[in-house]
Every structure is written in C-alpha cells, then in structure tokens.
Amino acid sequence: MDHGESAHDGAARNHLLLTPQPWVAGLTDIGRRHHRNEDALALTASAEPAARAVLVACDGVSTATDSHIASAAASQAVAERLAQPMPRDEAGEDDWLxxxxxxxxxxxxxxxxxxxxxxxxxxxxxxxCTLAAAIVEQGMIVGGNVGDSRVYWLPDVGPQRAVQLGTDDSMANELIRRGMGRAEAEATPTAHAITRWLGRDAPEDLSPHLAHLRVEEPGWLLVCTDGLWNYCSDPADVWDLMQRAVAQRDGTPGSVVEALVDFANGQGGADNITAIVARVVPWDVAGQSVPAR
Incomplete structure (x- = not known):
C-alpha cells in the first residue's frame, strides 16, 4: 500500500490535491469566505484498484481555537490507525466487521x-474537529463519522442505490429523527450545531456511526465535509452531482474532486471544502478486481 498523503498547515492547504494512487484522490480548499482552511485530509491506497484504501476528512470547528491544527493532527492519527492491516481472508465476515x-x-x-x-x-x-472516514478492503466498504462530515456510496447503476454511510451528530439530524424533512431540518438556524466531535472536550463515546456494504457494481466512494454537502445533501442529489462532475472533465478521481470543489465554490463557497473520492469496482471470490460491465 502507498504510505499515504496528508494535508497539514501552510498556504498550500488553501487548495491542496492529493493523489496517492490513480484510483483515489482528495482535494481540500479554503472556499470563498474563510481566511484559512480548517479542513484536513489524509489518504492511503494500494496500487491495485479497489484492493485497499483509507480516506479521512476532518473539519475543524470554527468557533474553537486553532482548529486547523487539530484537524490536521486528527486526520493523520485516524489514517495511521485505519491503515493497519485488517485482511478479510483471515476471518469470517462478521468477525472482520x-x-x-x-x-x-x-x-x-x-x-x-x-x-x-x-x-x-x-x-x-x-x-x-469532526471526522468522516472510510476504508475499502477487497470489495467491502466501511464508512462512518463523528460529527457532521459524511461518507456516501454512489454506484453507477443509479440514484436509487446511493446511500449515506453513517449518521450526522447534529441538531439537524435530531430534528430528522423526530420526523422533520431533511431539507427543512438542514435549513434551521441550529442545523449545524454538532453533538459529538474530537478534541479535549469531546464526549466520552467516540464510536463512529458505521455502515458497510459489499460492492456489487462499480461506483464512487465519497468522503466530504459540510462545505460540499451544504449545497447538495440528499444521496440521490449527490449521485446526480457526481455524474455531472465525472462528465465535466476526463473522469479521473483528480478531475472529479476538482469539479466537486468548483461546484461548492460556485454555490458561494461559504465554508472550507474537502472532497475525497475512490473509484471502486467489484471484487470476485478469487480475490481479484473485476472490470465494470
């Protein structure tokens, strides 16, 4: 596996593209209205597509002191732990999960x-800071979060199979759980007040909200901060956005994340923006990736 890449401090972080392998890319951007980028990301990936990857995004809490430093430190620490070997062929699926x-x-x-x-x-x-992270392991994806950064699975087959992997720790999600519609809840004044985070005053329980799936058709795995999903939240809408991003340029992960960030900035860029994508294809029982049909 590639040793990985991460974003730390400095002017380069205002618009920093990471491509550890051709099938994985991440971009963090300052946006249009902030004076510094408090988002950070860290990535590792195997040379073989869809074999193994770790994708991590952390969003510094802007009301706290120097959260750009915290997010950089946290993203690296998370990626280092998730990059440790977790081979699927040494245990049954339940034990592996x-x-x-x-x-x-x-x-x-x-x-x-x-x-x-x-x-x-x-x-x-x-x-x-908040946390969203995902791993790819031989055709399995596990993703989750602490806070309101997100993981999406966006299969090529169509928007009806698009899903968010994990659950926001936010006041908006509390309202959704009580029956309010997503769009209405996310438009309330306290929508982005988070209920869990990483840092010195973090809650005791930091177990991420996790979800997993077996990849059955080619698609895109997306990890992002709210600087992106603020403008496109529902999984079906994110699927449509991804299709537009792929079509706009050459369809490579690097061009896709550039298109996603351009979209968010075009909508106003009110927050820092981080988008990480992996192009994932199914994995057959012999342990070899298989091409898209």
Missing amino acids: ATVSRAFTEAAQAGSRAAAATAADGDPSPPS
Missing part, C-alpha cells in the same frame, strides 16, 4: 487525543 468496528473506534479515540494535544493549557475553547 467486528475488527473493523474496533479499529474505527480506536482511530477516533486516537484522533481525539491528537486534537486534544494541540490545545493550550487553560484554553476555554480548545481546538476540535
């Missing part, structure tokens, strides 16, 4: 410790 679940929780805890370590003593508003 239990191992992955533990790894995600340990990764979130490691990310939270890394974010907390960036805080100054006595800071009344210590740096913090």
Whole structure:
C-alpha cells in the first residue's frame, strides 16, 4: 500500500490535491469566505484498484481555537490507525466487521487525543474537529463519522442505490429523527450545531456511526465535509452531482474532486471544502478486481 498523503498547515492547504494512487484522490480548499482552511485530509491506497484504501476528512470547528491544527493532527492519527492491516481472508465476515468496528473506534479515540494535544493549557475553547472516514478492503466498504462530515456510496447503476454511510451528530439530524424533512431540518438556524466531535472536550463515546456494504457494481466512494454537502445533501442529489462532475472533465478521481470543489465554490463557497473520492469496482471470490460491465 502507498504510505499515504496528508494535508497539514501552510498556504498550500488553501487548495491542496492529493493523489496517492490513480484510483483515489482528495482535494481540500479554503472556499470563498474563510481566511484559512480548517479542513484536513489524509489518504492511503494500494496500487491495485479497489484492493485497499483509507480516506479521512476532518473539519475543524470554527468557533474553537486553532482548529486547523487539530484537524490536521486528527486526520493523520485516524489514517495511521485505519491503515493497519485488517485482511478479510483471515476471518469470517462478521468477525472482520467486528475488527473493523474496533479499529474505527480506536482511530477516533486516537484522533481525539491528537486534537486534544494541540490545545493550550487553560484554553476555554480548545481546538476540535469532526471526522468522516472510510476504508475499502477487497470489495467491502466501511464508512462512518463523528460529527457532521459524511461518507456516501454512489454506484453507477443509479440514484436509487446511493446511500449515506453513517449518521450526522447534529441538531439537524435530531430534528430528522423526530420526523422533520431533511431539507427543512438542514435549513434551521441550529442545523449545524454538532453533538459529538474530537478534541479535549469531546464526549466520552467516540464510536463512529458505521455502515458497510459489499460492492456489487462499480461506483464512487465519497468522503466530504459540510462545505460540499451544504449545497447538495440528499444521496440521490449527490449521485446526480457526481455524474455531472465525472462528465465535466476526463473522469479521473483528480478531475472529479476538482469539479466537486468548483461546484461548492460556485454555490458561494461559504465554508472550507474537502472532497475525497475512490473509484471502486467489484471484487470476485478469487480475490481479484473485476472490470465494470
């Protein structure tokens, strides 16, 4: 597996494209209205498409001190834990998923410790961040989050199979759970108030909201911060956005993330924007990737 790439501090972070392998790319961008980029990302990927990848995005909480430092530290710590081997061929699926679940929780805890370590003593508003992460492992995808950054699976077959992997920790999601429609809930004044995060004052339970699936048709795995999904939230709408992004340029992951960020900036770019994509194809029982039909 590629040793990975991550985004840290400096002017390069204002618009930084990472492509650890041709089938995976991530882009973080300052947007149009912020004076610095508080998003961060970290990626690892195998040379063989769809064999193994780790995708991590962290969104610094803008109301906390120096959260751009916390998000960079957390994204790297999370990626390092999730990059540790978790081979599927050494255990049954249930045992493997239990191992992955533990790894995600340990990764979130490691990310939270890394974010907390960036805080100054006595800071009344210590740096913090959200987390969204996904792994690809031989035709299986596991994704989840702490906070309101997101993971989507967008199969080529159509928008009816598009899903969000995980559940927002936000006041908007609390309203949705109580029966309010998604669009209405996400338009409320407190929609983006998060209920869990990473950092010194994080809640005790940092187990990510996880979901998994077996890849049965080619598609795109997307990990993003709310700087993107603010403008396109429902999985079916994100699927449509992805199709437009693929069609606009040459369809490579690097061009796709550029198109997604351009879309968000074209809508106003009110927040920092991070989009990470992996082009994933099915994996047959012999352990070899198979081409799209």
